[in-house]
Amino acid sequence: MNSRRPDSKLSIVTACYNEEANVELLYSRVRAVMETMPYAYEHIFIDNSSADATVSILKRIAAVDANVRIIVNARNFGHIRSPIHALFQATGDAVISIVADLQDPPELIPTLVRNWEEGAFMVLCIKRASEENSLVFWLRKQYYKVAERLSSIETFQNFTGFGLYDRRVMDIVKSFGDPYPYFRGMIAEVGLPFVKIPYDQPSRKFGITKNNWYTLYDLGMLGIINHSRVPLRLAVFAGFIGAAGSFSIAMIYLVLKLVFWNTFSFGLAPMLIGVFFIASLQLVFLGILGEYVGAIYTQVQKRPYVAELERVNFEDIKA
Template sequence: MKASGARSLKFEQPEIKVNQKRDASMQIDPAMGRRPLISIAVPVLNEADNLDALYARLDRLSKTMASKCDFEFVFSDNHSDDRTWEMLSALARRDPRVRAIRFSKNVGFQRSILANYMHTRGDAVMQIDADLQDPPELLEQFFDLWRDGYHVVYGIRAKRREGAVINTFRKFGYWVIDKISEHPIPRDAGDFRLVDRKVIDSVQKFRSTSPYLRGLIAGLGFKQIGVPYERAARVAGSSKFGLAQLIRLGLTGVFNHSVVPLRLATYSGVLLLCLSVVGTIYYLALKLFHPDLPRGLASIHILVLFGIGFQSLLLGILGEYLQRIYILLRAEPTAIVEQALNISSEELKL
């Protein structure tokens, strides 16, 4: 296994084999003719303090579920500046199930998840954060529901160990996004989920530069179900997702899955035009009963209201078209891979 540079992605490594030890008790999926492969997708940013504990729990989980499925652990390093990549390199040398990509710059949390999805090989993919606030052990329940026919199994945060202010802010944000979205988006559901390969393949068709994956996956349809759980406190390190990032993610959710902001300009323009008509009638009636009104007062008010309303209407119409053109023209890569571990150059999809 070799790590590659950004310009040359060549690898010399043996064929990767996952969970080579098998016995007669291991389950074979009749539909696949083999045991299913589950990819654990983990986006990381300066998580050196959590990697050892995370890997230990994932390895323990893989042994617990050894009779049901095979595993691979796919990490996407969002250009960490601590020892995260060095630790991932050590894990990849020790365990061929560990695969990782490192971006040339920080591309944001959602794009990091999307790039990670693109490099998984599993029949289903479970996405989990490295801070261990979401329990990896819940995969057993997710896996059983997946085998029962659900394409998306997501965790619902029944309880959070955080301040009342930020918790209220989150709930309000989820409520707003759900209400104005073009399709229902589960409330109190983050990115802790298990998704079928069909869903991953569908997600990859949307090459948005600012994805909002929980909304995108919810809008795809498929058979989905939520599982309530209590979210734990962060084990180590500090959160990289503060209030500013939370607001930015919320705005992305609004703009990606709702045309209400665009149409607000149109509705405002129509409203102002109606007010200008009412104002015209009012000033005409006022002029009849008060002919001594200052000359030009009515016309100025009417023209100002009409002009603002008409311009807002035109901006709203232009916005509707520009939004569609913008979506079609956005074609920048999701991320640029600087280095990779246990992933051949042929497998890189960015």
Template sequence: MTSSTATLVSILVPVFNEEANVDRAYNRITAVFASLPDHDCEIIFTDNHSTDDTHDRLLHIAARDDRVRIVRFARNYGYQRSVLMAYQKARGDCSIQIDCDLQDPPELIPQMLDLWRQGNQVVYGIRRSLPDGLAVATVRRIFYRLITALSDDRLPVDAGEFRLVDRKLLDEMRTIRDTSPYVRGVISAMGFTQVGFPYDRHDRVAGSSKFPLRKMIGLGLNGILNHSLVPLRMASAVGLTVGVSTMILIVGYLIGRLLFGQHWPAGFATTTMLLLLGITLNALFLGIIGEYLGRIYIQVKARPGPIVEMEVDRTPLHRFQQDRARTRRPNEDQPELIYKEVSG
């Protein structure tokens, strides 16, 4: 048991069928904190209902280390909802999200903590290299820039999920009830002082990626729809442009017929207008509007969030007391608010 004055860091590790990596991830994370005497950690594994031996491996790890917490969902709710739940359960002064495949090296955690102590509430890694193959790397870079260009919020380019988040933001994230969250965008939209640092992403240590190109494209579209109204505004802009173009064509047709006696084939103008206004625009923009309406429909149904099938938490009592001190409301009877302001 560490001193109650140590900085508690919540390490968030989402997993799905990572039996070959969970022990390696645990060993490398704990090795980092063994070299940080003034820091303690809790490691929260959110298991998206793995079907291999991932859960059994996690139980073995938690049995010998009470810093390890396990949250196993009743089914696979998707990466983003799993991550959001991890942030909402974090008890630390700050949290650091890291993937179990160790492509984001845990050895960079001390550097992230140094930047946090300098007064930055969010510290995120900027990927200099992407060892995922040309096609995947290209799609990633395109969507990073597309989301940034279209978003109403400032999203960092080439920044993935490897990030540190301060307690202030963690408290705000506990209030989020989003059925299709885009966590990267949620954190960026909160503001505060955010800083990035460049790093090289490593190859996956073992196993195969659970995030194929199809899911990557879906994540990119999710980010655009969650943080931008540009697609809806495009419908008005393109509709106006095509409408004006159609009026010009009609005027040109009338001038040609009245002044020059030009006769186009019967039904030409009508067919042109129908093709321009009826088929292309309706199909395209009804689809966009349908995406937004679908999200609204799912959100207002107020379905329950991710259901936890099993939770393992053997955290010592003193950490529960620290957590209570960090998160209690200002109007509660309290002798002292234990909260550390980070100064630059």
């Protein structure tokens, strides 16, 4: 608990990509909140090689506010590697992750800090409701339920990463050495005392979401394969069940043929349906196996999270 001194420092980390319509408003709202609190702070923005004016806006802000630090990536390193790199650059006694699109309300920061002051190592913001498309929100909830049932550890449903993490938590997460980390799952792995804060997620005010089907699929698969071997074992069980079913059907056909030798016909339809069914199962489980192999391949490569193009306002931090 030594980090919770009055002179402690807070780090707020925001990953952004083409968020020119949001970053200045987010900065202003965070600054307004932090001015009411007794802590020194830094607000780290990591830009994933935006094609709009995001970087120029951030540089203008950083020129007049030394609390704002900027990391500009050399290229787009994706929605997994870029945010975690910024989190590991934070120097505060507690680190707060908050997205650039204003769907994580900065006004919750005092609540997060208060719970941290009271002894929580992690303060997790859990979506109680959302102004996003109701069908999308429902589908997300169903995914979280499935992922938790498959997982070998307790996971946090409706948790997007928005929250506060003590320095001890960040040091543990960093020690994992995962080159393609699923941060939400790593937080669940840590197991230190935590507090859940329910909140209602507002809709995006400006711009469009940068998530697409692929990024959502990527996150979804990471959330499952990082914490469960159930999909692999399902393949084994499906093989046993398929073999037993095929043998039973074969015996039934044999008896029917022997009893009704002159009138019973096998027909091609059952054979074709069976072949396509087995082939589809093979492709599904081959894909699942490929996901695990791909995860292992990524671990073996051990590439850095990002390559930085430049930094702004990090001069006071020792390399």
